Amino acid sequence: MFVLHQTVALTHDIPDAGLQLGDLGAVVAIHDPENFEVEFVTASGRTQSLLMLSSSSLRAIGDQDLIAVRSLATAKH
Incomplete structure (x- = not known):
């Protein structure tokens, strides 16, 4: 469904990671067809979160x- 280095958007909030619906991330690893490691960075390039997410969490x-x-x-944490 997604490919390595593809830019994706969250389909829901993840408050524990400080992320909100629509935040952009990049697929940095594909573990299987349904599970992806996604990196979310600040505008300056600092990693905000690196998360394993299912395809239902991404678009x-x-x-x-x-x-x-x-x-x-x-942001509310």
């Missing part, structure tokens, strides 16, 4: 998506 991005920036300082 492909495309021309219908708009990239936005939000502050982690205001």
Whole structure:
């Protein structure tokens, strides 16, 4: 479903990781067809989270998506 280095978006919030629906990540490892390691980085390039996620937690991005920036300082943990 997803390929290595593909940019993906979250389909739900993951509060423990400080991540929200729509946050962008990159697939950095494929463990099997349904489980992926995804890295989420800040705008400056610092890793925010590195998580193993199922395909149901991710969606492909495309021309219908708009990239936005939000502050982690205001994120609820």
